[in-house]
Amino acid sequence: MSKSEVETFLRGKGDFVQIDHLSRMVKEKDLATDKKKFLYQKMAELYDKKGMFVEAAKMYNNISILSTTFKDKINAHMKEVEFYVKGGDMMMMDEALKKALGEAHQKDKEGIFSAIKDFCKRQAEVYVKERRRANAIKLYEKLLQMRLSESERQDIKGKLMSLYEQTGKIKEYFTIKENKTTRGEQQRRSERPAAKPASSDEWDLDKELGL
Numbered sequence: 001m002s003k004s005e006v007e008t009f010l011r012g013k014g015d016f017v018q019i020d021h022l023s024r025m026v027k028e029k030d031l032a033t034d035k036k037k038f039l040y041q042k043m044a045e046l047y048d049k050k051g052m053f054v055e056a057a058k059m060y061n062n063i064s065i066l067s068t069t070f071k072d073k074i075n076a077h078m079k080e081v082e083f084y085v086k087g088g089d090m091m092m093m094d095e096a097l098k099k100a101l102g103e104a105h106q107k108d109k110e111g112i113f114s115a116i117k118d119f120c121k122r123q124a125e126v127y128v129k130e131r132r133r134a135n136a137i138k139l140y141e142k143l144l145q146m147r148l149s150e151s152e153r154q155d156i157k158g159k160l161m162s163l164y165e166q167t168g169k170i171k172e173y174f175t176i177k178e179n180k181t182t183r184g185e186q187q188r189r190s191e192r193p194a195a196k197p198a199s200s201d202e203w204d205l206d207k208e209l210g211l
Contacts, residue, residue: 001025003038015046022046037066044079053087057096064099073103074112081116085123088135090142117146128163137163 001009006025010018025031026039044059057080064076077100084093097116101109120143127136140160144153157176164173 003035006039006042010042015050019043019046033066033068037063040066044083048083053083054089054092057081057083057087057089057092061096061099070103070105074100074108077103078112078115082119082123085116085120085139088138090138093142113147117143117148120146124159128159133163133167137167137169 006022010021013021022039022043026036026043040059040062044056044063047053047056047059060076060080060083064073064080067073067076077096080096081093081100084090084096097113100112100116104112120139124136124139124143127133127139137160140156140163143156144160148156157179161173161176164170164176
């Protein structure tokens with residue numbers, strides 16, 4: 001069945017019915033690689049439409065496995081990362097990002113990391129606008145584990161303080177407030193920028209970036 005025939009066959013059917021048919025099709029023997037990628041892409045789009053972001057992420061991992069060029073593999077893993085972020089699965093987000101970095105040349109790794117960091121920031125803002133504060137908090141907390149500039153770190157802490165205050169997380173609010181005050185005093189006492197604090201739970205991407 002050609003791609004156009006698949007589209008015609010699925011037309012008018014419910015989303016879950018389409019997913020069921022696509023799942024059966026992709027298991028057919030001797031199916032060409034480009035056809036499999038097309039079917040996984042269609043399933044990813046349907047899962048995205050239904051808000052099943054983790055399942056969509058899995059489809060992009062499958063696409064990456066079937067891809068033959070580094071560029072296609074990286075692009076698929078980047079989409080995988082984005083959907084795990086939207087699905088709130090930070091552990092799998094880490095794994096997908098590591099896979100993307102593992103496929104990249106050294107000179108491209110920083111760009112990949114920056115793109116994902118920016119996506120996380122945008123997604124957190126979406127959660128704030130949608131008043132999904134718990135999701136926003138989770139993502140901002142994840143961002144704080146990433147390698148950030150001092151200005152980025154302070155900006156995110158400020159947003160977290162506001163969210164903590166709105167959600168009654170008083171302990172977390174004062175923990176960040178005290179940390180921000182301490183950092184401010186350190187910077188005023190020295191012309192050198194404050195060093196990044198050591199933290200056992202900080203997401204150390206330096207090794208992945210080769211820095």
